[in-house]
Amino acid sequence: MAAAEQIFTHSYPRPPDDKHRLAALHRYDVLDAPSTEDFSFLTELAAKVCDVPYAFITLVDAEQAYVKSFTGLELGKLPRGQCYCSLAVLGDDATEICDLTKDARTAQMPLTLEAPFMRMYSSVPLTSSDGYAIGTLCVMNTKPGCLSTSQHDMLRRLARQVMCLIELRANEKALKESLRELELLATTDELTGLHNxxxxxxxxxxxxxxxxxxxxxxxxxxxxxxxxxxxxxxxxxxxxxxxxxxxxxxxxxxxxxxxxxxxxxxxxxxxxxxxxxxxxxxxxxxxxxxxxxxxxxxxxxxxxxxxxxxxxxxxxxxxxxxxxxxxxxxxxxxxxxxxxxxxxxxx
CATH class of the missing domain: 3.30.70.270 (Reverse transcriptase/Diguanylate cyclase domain)
Structure with a gap:
């Protein structure tokens, strides 16, 4: 693993506006939120329509990638430099690597070198309302290969649904917080902090x-x-x-x-x-x-x-x-x- 460790120490290029991308990610306040059945359903559907055993919803933070939902392989947090999805937030509309062992960026990653020995990776970025890629919906396989045009198109559609759910959760939380603030204003004396x-x-x-x-x-x-x-x-x-x-x-x-x-x-x-x-x-x-x-x-x-x-x-x-x-x-x-x-x- 010496060669792998040497590659792991290298940082992948980061978007020049990564600070703003991270601000967009944190605005949704979703990193530590529990996964839901809706997210699980979408990863299961992504794996099915792409005819692969593995699918993940991943959010890429400053130093770590958070797997929010998975199908086929349970993953939690990964160092950003050890996650394929760290490549997918660099600005491309989609990232597809048909053989992970033949790409210098991914050949020495743990998921490539260790069980289940991933070989194919394809993803679509999860794009915030202001245009930043905060993570990905991705599919993987232990066999080399590429998705068809129709599978790519379906993956994009599913990624939009994932982002809609993230937006919905954030809006619901913001609404609840606003209602709590309004209730507080309506019942509290501003000067003393007691009931009005x-x-x-x-x-x-x-x-x-x-x-x-x-x-x-x-x-x-x-x-x-x-x-x-x-x-x-x-x-x-x-x-x-x-x-x-x-x-x-x-x-x-x-x-x-x-x-x-x-x-x-x-x-x-x-x-x-x-x-x-x-x-x-x-x-x-x-x-x-x-x-x-x-x-x-x-x-x-x-x-x-x-x-x-x-x-x-x-x-x-x-x-x-x-x-x-x-x-x-x-x-x-x-x-x-x-x-x-x-x-x-x-x-």
């Missing part, structure tokens, strides 16, 4: 319905930043926004997965605590109050002290048995916390 008021109230209705059905506890904590107008007046609205963003981050880091934290309005926040009785809500609120007081906010080299008043409301399935009464109770407790000196928990 509309989303908060929607989730409140859901939690109330679940509490009524399963007779489970539900608490709500209203949070109001003390003298927030003074922070805006003394330090400016940019610092005020930074304070709100910091408080939002602190709350996100201290709630459970099942909790719902939202911006109720202005500097007033609300946290829904499912499956949480009043004593649990008070413990949570006191911990949050102390952490808000301890959080450091700066205006240049000046510290900006921030405290909060918190009020608790809890579902009791009697007088507090709907969303309005739950928030009304939490609001009343918040007002009491302000009246009693602020930076405290009531309820």
């Amino acid at each position: 008021r509309r989303s908060l109230m929607h989730r409140l209705k859901f939690e109330v319905a679940r509490t009524r059905r399963f007779r489970t506890p539900l608490s709500a904590v209203m949070v109001d930043l003390d003298h927030f107008k003074q922070i805006n007046d003394q330090h400016g609205h940019i610092v005020g926004d930074e304070v709100l963003a910091g408080i939002g981050r602190l709350i996100r880091e201290n709630v459970r997965v099942i909790d719902v934290a939202g911006r109720y309005g202005g500097e007033e926040l609300c946290i829904l605590l499912p499956n949480t009785p009043p004593e649990g809500a008070r413990k949570f609120a006191e911990t949050l109050r102390s952490r808000i007081e301890a959080q450091v906010h700066m205006d240049g080299d000046r510290k900006v002290p921030v405290t909060a008043s918190l009020g608790i409301g809890s579902f009791n399935h009697m007088d507090i048995d709907d969303a309005d009464n739950l928030l009304r109770q939490a609001d009343a407790a918040l007002y009491l916390a302000k009246q009693n000196g602020r930076n405290r928990v009531e309820g």
Whole structure:
């Protein structure tokens, strides 16, 4: 294998625009995606119509070739320099080598020298929407030979179908990501990263319905930043926004997965605590109050002290048995916390 190893160290010529070709490949985000039955069907069909035992869908990355689907021989990743398909992305419309042992570029490749001892290779590039060859649909045989004109034509048609599937998968993924982003924008307060008021109230209705059905506890904590107008007046609205963003981050880091934290309005926040009785809500609120007081906010080299008043409301399935009464109770407790000196928990 010494001769083979010597050839393997040589790099095949690469397209002058290989950087852009790789960018086109990575745009589809398909290298690590699992294969599908659709791809398997196309490789099986390619092998059948070309009357050969082997067919592969291969994507050529910077240093490796990824076999995404195969028929006849299971392959995974290959070094780019050891893959026939690295020749097929150089710009030719198709690459056909009728006897791999007689071509200096392929004679010493592992698949030529070792079982199953490939002899024939024919491929059609998989071309991106912007014209770059990102890989191939190829067929192989252990006997020398060439494809007929009609077989070449069919292989090209199948390659277009492979590329359509790749495009479809990429478009579906992009659509799902766009929908997730739109949902996030529709439900999230941009400044605090918490639920916006509309989303908060929607989730409140859901939690109330679940509490009524399963007779489970539900608490709500209203949070109001003390003298927030003074922070805006003394330090400016940019610092005020930074304070709100910091408080939002602190709350996100201290709630459970099942909790719902939202911006109720202005500097007033609300946290829904499912499956949480009043004593649990008070413990949570006191911990949050102390952490808000301890959080450091700066205006240049000046510290900006921030405290909060918190009020608790809890579902009791009697007088507090709907969303309005739950928030009304939490609001009343918040007002009491302000009246009693602020930076405290009531309820």
